[in-house]
Amino acid sequence: MRLVTQTAEMRAAVGETKKQGKSIGLVPTMGYLHEGHLSLIRFARQFADCVITTIFVNPKQFGPAEDFGRYPRDFERDKALAESAGTDILFAPEVGEMYPEGYLTFVEVEKISDILEGKFRKAHFRGVATVVAKLFNITRPDSAVFGQKDAQQAAVIRQMVKDLNYGIKIVLCPTLREPDGLAMSSRNVYLAAEERKESTALWRSLLFARDLVRNGERHSSKIVAGMEKTIRESPHAVIDYISVACADSLEEIPAIKTGDEVLISLAVRIGSTRLIDNILITV
Amino acid sequence: MRLVTQTAEMRAAVGETKKQGKSIGLVPTMGYLHEGHLSLIRFARQFADCVITTIFVNPKQFGPAEDFGRYPRDFERDKALAESAGTDILFAPEVGEMYPEGYLTFVEVEKISDILEGKFRKAHFRGVATVVAKLFNITRPDSAVFGQKDAQQAAVIRQMVKDLNYGIKIVLCPTLREPDGLAMSSRNVYLAAEERKESTALWRSLLFARDLVRNGERHSSKIVAGMEKTIRESPHAVIDYISVACADSLEEIPAIKTGDEVLISLAVRIGSTRLIDNILITV
Numbered sequence: 001m002r003l004v005t006q007t008a009e010m011r012a013a014v015g016e017t018k019k020q021g022k023s024i025g026l027v028p029t030m031g032y033l034h035e036g037h038l039s040l041i042r043f044a045r046q047f048a049d050c051v052i053t054t055i056f057v058n059p060k061q062f063g064p065a066e067d068f069g070r071y072p073r074d075f076e077r078d079k080a081l082a083e084s085a086g087t088d089i090l091f092a093p094e095v096g097e098m099y100p101e102g103y104l105t106f107v108e109v110e111k112i113s114d115i116l117e118g119k120f121r122k123a124h125f126r127g128v129a130t131v132v133a134k135l136f137n138i139t140r141p142d143s144a145v146f147g148q149k150d151a152q153q154a155a156v157i158r159q160m161v162k163d164l165n166y167g168i169k170i171v172l173c174p175t176l177r178e179p180d181g182l183a184m185s186s187r188n189v190y191l192a193a194e195e196r197k198e199s200t201a202l203w204r205s206l207l208f209a210r211d212l213v214r215n216g217e218r219h220s221s222k223i224v225a226g227m228e229k230t231i232r233e234s235p236h237a238v239i240d241y242i243s244v245a246c247a248d249s250l251e252e253i254p255a256i257k258t259g260d261e262v263l264i265s266l267a268v269r270i271g272s273t274r275l276i277d278n279i280l281i282t283v
Numbered sequence: 284m285r286l287v288t289q290t291a292e293m294r295a296a297v298g299e300t301k302k303q304g305k306s307i308g309l310v311p312t313m314g315y316l317h318e319g320h321l322s323l324i325r326f327a328r329q330f331a332d333c334v335i336t337t338i339f340v341n342p343k344q345f346g347p348a349e350d351f352g353r354y355p356r357d358f359e360r361d362k363a364l365a366e367s368a369g370t371d372i373l374f375a376p377e378v379g380e381m382y383p384e385g386y387l388t389f390v391e392v393e394k395i396s397d398i399l400e401g402k403f404r405k406a407h408f409r410g411v412a413t414v415v416a417k418l419f420n421i422t423r424p425d426s427a428v429f430g431q432k433d434a435q436q437a438a439v440i441r442q443m444v445k446d447l448n449y450g451i452k453i454v455l456c457p458t459l460r461e462p463d464g465l466a467m468s469s470r471n472v473y474l475a476a477e478e479r480k481e482s483t484a485l486w487r488s489l490l491f492a493r494d495l496v497r498n499g500e501r502h503s504s505k506i507v508a509g510m511e512k513t514i515r516e517s518p519h520a521v522i523d524y525i526s527v528a529c530a531d532s533l534e535e536i537p538a539i540k541t542g543d544e545v546l547i548s549l550a551v552r553i554g555s556t557r558l559i560d561n562i563l564i565t566v
Contacts, residue, residue, distance in 0.1 A: 109387050
C-alpha cells in the first residue's frame with residue numbers, strides 16, 4: 001500500500017494508474033476505521049483494479065457546535081487496517097492541503113440537503129458534497145463506495161454525480177452492526193457504558209417498524225408513533241427526527257403504497273452522542 | 284468536425300480521445316460566434332491534440348429579467364465557423380440534456396462571485412461555475428480557453444479549478460475589438476445605429492484611464508471620475524459600475540502602487556443593452 005498526503009502526488013499516481021488502463025475504486029472515509037469501512041474497501045477490491053481509500057476528517061461538514069475537534073483519530077491503526085482490507089493507495093491529506101488559505105468554492109445540492117439530517121446539521125451536506133467533488137477530481141475514480149448507514153449522504157452524492165455529469169458509479173454497501181444491532185460508527189466510542197446499552201433503541205425501533213409494515217401497517221404516523229414509544233423506553237434518548245420517506249427522493253410520505261421502496265430513518269441523541277440509523281423496506 | 288448533442292456520446296468520444304493519448308482543449312461558448320471566439324479556438328488548436336468547442340446558451344447564468352430568451356442564436360453559421368477555426372468536436376447539447384427535470388446541484392464560488400458583475404447579476408457566476416464544472420466533467424480537458432473580456436468569469440473559474448482540484452489549465456486570450464475599439468460580443472447585435480456609435484465610450488474611457496495611470500495618476504477615485512466624465516459624453520450611456528481592482532483577487536483598491544497588476548473594468552448600459560469591458564495594466 002502506498003501512502004500519499006499531497007494532492008499533486010495523488011494526481012500523478014492516478015495518472016499512472018489510468019495510463020496502465022486500470023479502473024479506480026474510491027472509498028472516502030473520515031478514518032477511525034471499523035468493520036463497516038473495511039467492508040467498503042473489500043467490496044471495492046472485488047471490482048476495481050486499484051482501490052484508493054481516503055482518510056480525511058472534513059472540517060467543512062461539521063457545524064461550529066459539533067464534534068470536529070474531538071472526532072476520534074488513530075492514523076497508525078487506520079493505516080494497518082486499510083492495507084489489510086486491500087487498499088492500494090491511502091490518501092490522507094492535511095486540512096491545509098484540502099482547504100488552503102483563501103478557499104472559496106462549495107458544491108450545493110438543493111432540497112435533499114435541507115431535510116432530515118440537513119435540518120439539524122446546517123451546511124453539513126454542503127461540506128460533504130464539496131469534499132467528495134474534490135476527492136472525485138483528485139482521484140478520478142470509475143466507482144465510489146459508500147455505506148448505507150449514511151443513506152442521505154449517498155442520496156446527495158448520487159444527485160451531485162448525476163447533475164454535475166461525473167460519470168462515476170456510486171455503490172452502496174449494507175450497514176454492518178454490532179451483535180446487539182447497533183450500527184457500526186466511529187462515534188460509538190463516545191458512548192458511556194449505560195448509553196451504549198440504550199443505543200440499541202435505534203435498531204430495535206427500526207425492526208419494530210419493519211414488523212409493523214410486514215403486518216400491514218401503511219400509515220407513516222402510526223409507524224413513527226410505534227418507534228417513538230420504543231425509543232422512549234431508554235431514559236437518556238432524545239429523538240431528533242424519525243422519517244418514513246421515499247428511498248429515492250427522501251421525501252416523506254404520509255402512507256406507504258404497495259411497490260414503494262421506503263427508507264425509514266432516524267437520529268437520536270443518547271446523552272451528548274448523536275446517532276443515526278435507517279432501514280430500507282420494499283413493500 | 285464531429286457534432287455531438289448527447290452527454291453520453293460526448294463522454295464516449297472523450298474516452299476514445301484519452302485512450303489515444305491525445306490532450307484535450309476545451310473552448311466553452313454560448314454560440315453566435317464572432318472573431319473573439321474563433322481566436323480562442325485557434326489558440327486551443329495550437330496546444331491541444333483535440334479541440335472541443337461547446338455551444339450552450341446556459342439558462343442558469345441569466346437572471347429572470349435578463350436576455351436569455353432573445354440571446355442571439357445561429358447554429359448553422361456557428362457550426363461552419365467552429366469547424367473553420369479548427370474544432371474537432373462541437374458539443375451542442377439542448378437545455379434538457381444539461382438540466383434535466385429534478386436538477387438540484389450548483390457550484391458556488393464565494394466572494395468574487397458577489398462583487399462587480401455579481402452585484403448587478405445575482406446568481407450569474409453560480410450559473411457560470413455550475414455549467415463549467417459540468418462541461419469539465421463531461422469533456423475532462425487538459426486545458427480550457429476563456430476570453431479576457433469576461434475577466435471576472437475567468438477569475439471565478441480559476442478559483443473553482445484551484446479549490447475543487449480540477450487540475451485543468453485555464454488559458455486567457457486577449458479581447459478582440461472592432462476597428463473603433465468596441466469589444467467583440469455576441470450582444471453587440473442588440474445595438475441600434477446611434478447606440479452602436481455611443482458604445483465606443485467604454486473603450487475610450489479605458490484608454491483614458493490607461494493614459495492617466497501612465498501619466499502618474501495613482502488614486503482610483505481620480506481615475507474613476509475621469510472615466511465617468513468620458514462616458515457621460517454619450518447621452519444614452521448609464522454606468523452600472525467602474526472598478527479599479529487587484530487583477531488577481533478583483534478586490535478594489537483605493538490607490539495603485541508600483542508593481543501592482545490592476546484590472547480596470549466597467550459595465551455600461553447603452554439603451555437596453557448592457558456592455559462590459561476591461562483593461563489590464565501593470566504599473
